[in-house]
Amino acid sequence: MFGRSGGLRMLWPRCVSLSPASVLSLLPLLSLLPLLPLLLLGSRVSGSEARDSDLSSVTCGSLVKLLNTRHNVRLHSHDVKYGSGSGQQSVTGVDAADDANSYWQIRGQPSRPCSRGAPIKCGQRVRFTHMKTGRNLHSHHFSSPLSNNQEVSAFGERGEGDDLDVWTVQCDADHWEREDSVRLKHAGTDVFLSVTGETYGHPIRGQREVHGMSAPGANGLWRTMEGVFIQPSAEPLPHDEL
Numbered sequence: 001m002f003g004r005s006g007g008l009r010m011l012w013p014r015c016v017s018l019s020p021a022s023v024l025s026l027l028p029l030l031s032l033l034p035l036l037p038l039l040l041l042g043s044r045v046s047g048s049e050a051r052d053s054d055l056s057s058v059t060c061g062s063l064v065k066l067l068n069t070r071h072n073v074r075l076h077s078h079d080v081k082y083g084s085g086s087g088q089q090s091v092t093g094v095d096a097a098d099d100a101n102s103y104w105q106i107r108g109q110p111s112r113p114c115s116r117g118a119p120i121k122c123g124q125r126v127r128f129t130h131m132k133t134g135r136n137l138h139s140h141h142f143s144s145p146l147s148n149n150q151e152v153s154a155f156g157e158r159g160e161g162d163d164l165d166v167w168t169v170q171c172d173a174d175h176w177e178r179e180d181s182v183r184l185k186h187a188g189t190d191v192f193l194s195v196t197g198e199t200y201g202h203p204i205r206g207q208r209e210v211h212g213m214s215a216p217g218a219n220g221l222w223r224t225m226e227g228v229f230i231q232p233s234a235e236p237l238p239h240d241e242l
Contacts, residue, residue: 055229055231056177056178056179057176057177058106058175058176058177058229059106059117059118059119059120059229059230059231059232060107060114060115060117060118060120060126061105061106061107061116061230062106062227062228062229062230063103063131063227063228064103064104064224064225064226064228064229065097065224065226065227066102066104066222066223066225067222067224067225068195068219069181069221069222069223070195070218070219071093071195071197071208071219072095073093073094073095073208074093074094074095074096074097074099074102075091075093075102075104075128075137075193075222076093076102076207077089077090077092077101077130077132077135077154078101078132079132079133080203082151082153083145084145085142085144086140086142086151086153088138088155089133089135089154089155090153090154090204091137091152091153091154092200092207092210093195093207093208093209094208097226101130101132103130103227104128104130104131104137105131106127106128107126107129107159108125108127109126110127110162110163110165110166112125114126116230116232117231118232119175119176120175120176121169121174121175121176122173122175122176123170124168125167125168125187126166126167126168127159127161127165127167129159133154134156134159135155135156135157135161136154136161136165137152137165137167137193138153138154138156138161138164138165139153139164139188139189139191139212140153140188140189141189144209144211144212145209146198147198147211149191149211150189150191150212150214152210152211152212163188164186166186166187166188167185167187167193168184168187169182169183169184170216178223178224178229180223181221181222181223182221182222182223183220183222185216192212192213192214193210193212193220194219195209195211196209196211196213196219
């Protein structure tokens with residue numbers, strides 16, 4: 001369906017007979033249906049215009065999954081609220097690579113939006129909006145339920161929350177490179193987005209606690225994985241599972 005150089009191709013339906021095993025193999029694709037409006041936004045470019053060097057940076061507007069490299073879990077959220085602390089929507093880490101609740105869109109600050117497709121600079125402040133619920137990655141001075149670190153939640157409605165939704169991208173190059181690990185420092189309280197391995201029980205059994213920690217370390221390193229990476233004046237470029 002998707003080609004790195006040829007862009008988005010539509011597959012017209014036919015009347016075909018599928019075995020039960022074939023139907024099951026198609027189920028992961030159903031989770032990508034919410035991405036189709038985003039995939040249809042950009043102008044088309046030919047493969048010769050899309051050079052590898054143009055594709056290395058994480059860009060504004062991209063829809064990505066973020067992997068904690070120490071614990072190998074993806075940043076995740078869902079419409080399940082904390083039973084303590086703020087009572088806001090919980091943010092966790094999950095092992096599964098194919099969970100559609102792990103997509104986040106990278107956006108600018110409320111007062112300083114970034115240009116669609118512009119590379120994110122090291123030191124730039126951004127927001128992460130959860131695709132399924134429209135709430136922003138957020139932190140504040142509440143204790144997290146398992147480790148007693150600082151709670152991280154998802155907050156706001158339709159992508160709009162408050163100043164505590166802003167995170168600073170810390171990396172070593174000029175821009176956030178897709179293959180590099182970065183730290184995400186909360187602009188309002190100076191904690192680092194982290195995972196230290198604590199595991200929840202019911203109703204989100206097996207998911208890891210995500211929280212803020214005051215000191216940087218290996219528990220707070222993140223890299224982009226699956227996603228749709230937006231390029232300036234070009235169609236979104238699929239990566240890995242897309």
